[in-house]
Amino acid sequence: MPSRVRLVTLSTDIGSAYAAQMKGVLYGFLPAGHVVDLTHDLPRHRVAESAFLVRQMVGAFPPGAVHLVVVDPGVGGDRAPIAIRTREGSYLVGPDNGVLWPTAERLGIAKTVRLAPPRVAGASRVGRTFDGRDLFAPAAARLARGARLDSLGKGWAPRPLRLPTPTVSESGVKGTIVHIDHFGNAITNIPSSAIAGRSGSVSMKAGSSGVRRALLCAAYEELRLGQLGVLPSSFGTLELAAREGSAASRLGVKFGAAVTLRWPGGRSRAVGGK
């Protein structure tokens, strides 16, 4: 065993029973305690929404870990299996379908390789439906034990994934729902700084729901039960929330829905019409 072994984190949409098989492969190479479950409930087959969450989860870790991500609806097809070394010394391993891109962009890409197929005995007999176990887990384990990135494959240019960006005007801001969280809070891509210095209530339109009033606040507790609020989320962007209730259900919004906030006194069409 090498003197220092890296942590391997797992972020997948495959459920715990499939993920358990990845852990089995990893523990063939790694000492006790070196595999960390992040989540196995990423939004199924939804690359962009998962990519947003992965960036947030991985971003909370100290540099140096190997982050294995499996949201891979194109498994067995043309998408490349890749591993990325980031500028701060972590590794990202998974499919090149964009799910790693926002994280890689944030941490900085030092080098990317396309993983060569495994040459393990019997590998040709396994199916092509579970690269997480058969290809990504062995690669992540080797990196965790100190293998050089170059030893896993040849250089590759990863495919970018652009998450939507908000537009700001004098009268308000228009953005997008990028995540519905565990509580039904609707996380937007609008930076929290957009409401700096503002208070009181705003006019809000989300998805196909009508225009509503929502309170600008800083904590759920400032809301009355059932009142809608707009507040700085833990993602650094604004979230739409209903105290101890699901804002997403009340507004009928999902990932990708448009959100418009209009400041009091703002000109009515400048934002709403964009």
Added chain:
Amino acid sequence: MPSRVRLVTLSTDIGSAYAAQMKGVLYGFLPAGHVVDLTHDLPRHRVAESAFLVRQMVGAFPPGAVHLVVVDPGVGGDRAPIAIRTREGSYLVGPDNGVLWPTAERLGIAKTVRLAPPRVAGASRVGRTFDGRDLFAPAAARLARGARLDSLGKGWAPRPLRLPTPTVSESGVKGTIVHIDHFGNAITNIPSSAIAGRSGSVSMKAGSSGVRRALLCAAYEELRLGQLGVLPSSFGTLELAAREGSAASRLGVKFGAAVTLRWPGGRSRAVGGK
């Protein structure tokens, strides 16, 4: 790294994706394997029901760990963030809304502090919606590495949370449903000793359902399929169960429902009327 680092356990209602961010913060301080997931599916925003489960889970651990609990509907508001040292040498970290109280009471409170806000760079820019990541996780990590409780904040008197208590009479016992488990068994707060020496069937009334017959037994297997039973649960209290089915669904009961058991031959009104 200090010579002995404590385990940090996580019990939350926030789901695995938010909990992953807490793990990222913790692994900035702790060696591999020192973060243990208990559950991230505590009953959402329900402090008393969660407190009952936390006491049971934490009570199964050996002394010495740091137990971090996040069921925190008042995050960002007036409730205090606290850390408790117990008499047997464990730590409890979380909001002072009662969720830690039953555990603290069972283990014995040696000292409590109100956690001072973190002084990390940039902390003022984060929102006030995720103290689990921004305040509790750093505090738990410091305690796990040997920091003194006094170094985290000033002395504080934690807020008690009284779980309901049952009442016993000659003719029977009246209690409360304190948890619906994973299988739909309805766990009461009635000590299992209440049926010591008794057997056969009893009259049972739970919530707004009508009076039913239920078999006093010791194992699910003594019940016929679909039959209702009353038996000693693994919590030390009685549970209402239906073999390989959900007693809670059949009875239509939830957390907080009243439960009355009347012994054969007991006077009819002594219990039912209380």
Added chain:
Amino acid sequence: MPSRVRLVTLSTDIGSAYAAQMKGVLYGFLPAGHVVDLTHDLPRHRVAESAFLVRQMVGAFPPGAVHLVVVDPGVGGDRAPIAIRTREGSYLVGPDNGVLWPTAERLGIAKTVRLAPPRVAGASRVGRTFDGRDLFAPAAARLARGARLDSLGKGWAPRPLRLPTPTVSESGVKGTIVHIDHFGNAITNIPSSAIAGRSGSVSMKAGSSGVRRALLCAAYEELRLGQLGVLPSSFGTLELAAREGSAASRLGVKFGAAVTLRWPGGRSRAVGGK
């Protein structure tokens, strides 16, 4: 602490809050990082379906671990609590209801014992509903720390569980759905080799659904959205899949449903009629 401690893996149908209590007991004996969650969402009370998954998960692990399995509808009844040493040096611990059998058969049984009741102080006062915590976890921890199997109980002949086997004819193959996975793919017990050298579409009948066309393929991406496919699963057997959709829902099939595939040109009644 012994010089080498084994990993203990947990596979249960009891949910994370009950499993947390098992971890508490285990960490009374084991160093940090030595307890690995596989899943706590095995199909509830369903021994045969769980046994199939356990074999797959445990089979991915390197030899030497202790695998604790709790799917135990007969807890507290007549079924024996057992521990098995396998030929490749792992241990299996759980109820003797068949849930361990397919794994034991695959790894080879070296010796089995019936676990003696625990002699811990106060054990007589706990209920008979949670052997996972009160009996299996202490036994698994002792094995992980190097205890000899003989020290835990007397020799025992475990009860076999035969998973169904497929029948092959010239015109096709008939098997059974043995698992519905996280994505709604229906995993059969038909070896993937059954379609070796074949391509194009086949006639498929699953459960009580009508006869359908399904494409023989190797990866989900070869299917059009919504098209049904038959492909080698990661279990080594064929699965029925719908691209980015649930084949099980579309076909209305559950665990145990019959599946018939008929090759083009095969005689019509040879398989369908069986």
